[in-house]
Amino acid sequence: xxxxxxxxxxxxxxxxxxxxxxxxxxxxxxxxxxxxxxxxxxxxxxxxxxxxxxxxxxxxxxxxxxxxxxxxxxxxxxxxxxxxxxxxxxxxxxxxxxxxxxxxxxx
Amino acid sequence: xxxxxxxxxxxxxxxxxxxxxxxxxxxxxxxxxxxxxxxxxxxxxxxxxxxxxxxxxxxxxxxxxxxxxxxxxxxxxxxxxxxxxxxxxxxxxxxxxxxxxxxxxxxxxxxxxxxxxxxxxxxxxxxxxxx
Numbered sequence: 673x674x675x676x677x678x679x680x681x682x683x684x685x686x687x688x689x690x691x692x693x694x695x696x697x698x699x700x701x702x703x704x705x706x707x708x709x710x711x712x713x714x715x716x717x718x719x720x721x722x723x724x725x726x727x728x729x730x731x732x733x734x735x736x737x738x739x740x741x742x743x744x745x746x747x748x749x750x751x752x753x754x755x756x757x758x759x760x761x762x763x764x765x766x767x768x769x770x771x772x773x774x775x776x777x778x779x
Numbered sequence: 780x781x782x783x784x785x786x787x788x789x790x791x792x793x794x795x796x797x798x799x800x801x802x803x804x805x806x807x808x809x810x811x812x813x814x815x816x817x818x819x820x821x822x823x824x825x826x827x828x829x830x831x832x833x834x835x836x837x838x839x840x841x842x843x844x845x846x847x848x849x850x851x852x853x854x855x856x857x858x859x860x861x862x863x864x865x866x867x868x869x870x871x872x873x874x875x876x877x878x879x880x881x882x883x884x885x886x887x888x889x890x891x892x893x894x895x896x897x898x899x900x901x902x903x904x905x906x907x908x909x910x
Contacts, residue, residue: 681801766812
């Protein structure tokens, strides 16, 4: 099993190609790999429950983390996040990146 | 204890993208965890450690340099290098194109061959491209 870490920095309402990352993460997960999507910068705008995004990723069993500083910068509180998305520090991303057999992709 | 190394390739110039801030945060967090970090600065990212950067006042708000506390990326890079276990290589061709030779102490000059070597010897590599 390979671990995949996808880092989404883009706002889904600005960049339609965030859909590509979502599709790729789900496809990789369906092949039996461990997949994490780390939302950062404008990527955290998708984490709001009111945005109604990322449900497919959560249902597929992808681990969803949202950067705490990016959330604070945008005034998004933890209780506004969709179920299945966890607020996280950047150190969690670093720890995920240095695990053996891990592939990382920034978008 | 296993020695872990993270290599990052950066491309964004300073003060253009939140990517730079996130990259500096990743480097800081990794160093705090005792993880060795390599940075290969490519394209505009070679200007991140430019010594000529200067904090400025804000005439719109009427604040002084001291009140503004304008952060510079050169200060961030210097602080991170002072922690230790960080190797920062600026792409030489990118430096020459931009005349970006006056950089803070500790920044090295190199080529994509250095990036290849760093990536080959690292636990993982993260490329942060421009948008």
